[in-house]
Amino acid sequence: MDEALTKPRNVTHTMYKLYNWLQMGMIDLNPEFQRDIVWTGIKQSHLVDSVLNNFYVPPIIFSCKKLDSKRWMRVCIDGKQRLTAIRKFMDNEIPHLSPSDGNITKRYYRNLNNRRSLTEAEREMFDCSELLCVEYYDLTLHQEQEIFSRVQLGVALTPAEKLQAISSPMADFAHTIYSQHSTLSSIMDNKRARPFQLITQSLHMIETEPEKFNATPATITKYLKEVRQVPEGLKALAKQIYTTIEEMIEDDAELFHRDHRLAPVEFVFLTYMIAKYPKLPIFQYQNRLLTMKKHVRAKHDDIRFNNKVFDTLKKFVDNMEYEFISNHNFPLPANPIYDTPVPSSSNTPRGKKRVKTSN
Structure with a gap:
């Protein structure tokens, strides 16, 4: 039986707070086990629509690491696609699209370059909207990877x-x-x-x-x-x-x-x-x-x-x-590959070594 993890804490954070943490580098979206960005622009825009219209958004899973007495780094175990969509919307890189009108109307977070945008009231509502976050503490890298693997069981990983x-x-x-x-x-x-x-x-x-x-x-x-x-x-x-x-x-x-x-x-x-x-x-x-x-x-x-x-x-x-x-004028270089028995997963018999040639 696997060793139990420390019990996580369920908290909510506003979009504005999450965005600021992303801007300050206080959320790590790219731990080595994470996936690349796979959501399309339309899917990212529909996430914004879900937030604006109070539809369910799955929780974000963080592994929290203390940097000093006041600051924490949050490693994103699950939720990279959602957080990326939020950041891109608040950076005016993608618009809000509504599936109900066939994605016809594009509205951006801010009115820049005469783009159609959210009203001030809508923007404030978006900023104050909260996402549920599951926060773990004192996890090892192996435990983070194990959580990631288990969460992704229902997702088609390459x-x-x-x-x-x-x-x-x-x-x-x-x-x-x-x-x-x-x-x-x-x-x-x-x-x-x-x-x-x-x-x-x-x-x-x-x-x-x-x-x-x-x-x-x-x-x-x-x-x-x-x-x-x-x-x-x-x-x-x-x-x-x-x-x-x-x-x-x-x-x-x-x-x-x-x-x-x-x-x-x-x-x-x-x-x-x-x-x-x-x-x-x-x-x-x-x-x-x-x-x-x-x-x-x-x-x-x-x-x-x-x-x-x-x-x-x-x-x-x-x-x-x-x-x-x-080619006698171009002698064969000595092969440097170490004399070490190859691992058992190979098709080569264990203990076989390379035959070295000399100059």
Whole structure:
């Protein structure tokens, strides 16, 4: 049986107070387990209509953390979409729309640029409207993630969002990578936790070196949930890989969009390429990436994670070794990947180590 949480406090806060906290950074809408913004503009505007007409709005769930004797930080566990809609309305970014008139009439919070707006009385009523908030205290990150997961049971989360909600040393490491290498977002699909999923898939690829495609949500979930610490060798290698990709982006960002936008599976194999052949000049990785993109597209119409595309890309990267060996003026770099038994979730037998080559 799971350990019981401290009993939460049910309180109400006005829209005006919640908005001010958002403006002052006293509400954290983006803890690492949170979803991206998924509500459409119309859905956000209809939330405003519910508030103005006293319809039920589900409570917000906060994890409260004391900053000093007078200030608290509220981490949003559930309610990000609602709070975002409130903030955008009070910032005049979205209008109030009424479903009853077919969303024809647009009214903004304030009369700016001659836009139709709420009356002063309506604006005051909106400011003073209250939202029920459930406030927890002294929660650990794991407990926050557990609450989030349980609340979302009735919501259709994407596979990437389900992965992002996992709490483990490896999951924490993946979050750290993304926060420390934010430039990666410029070459990724940033919707609904996809960057986190790609980073975990690339970590799984470079650590386990599967011979066949197995980067399914089930495999990556098992990989993230393993009870173990992240090997120091993997930490060092990952830092080198993602720093190299950032250097490639800084040198030529258009490279990743040339001919075709970099597919997620190609990103994973770029990390595998750098892991397998480290310390090459940047231009070598750039040239190999372009060649790899052309090679896989010559063989497949649909570039996504599946057995055929995986096999094509893995053979391409692995065969680079023979090219290096045959080129006596360009010796094969020593492979730095740590001599550590791979985790049991991999398809590779436990205890198998990479065969190192020497210069």
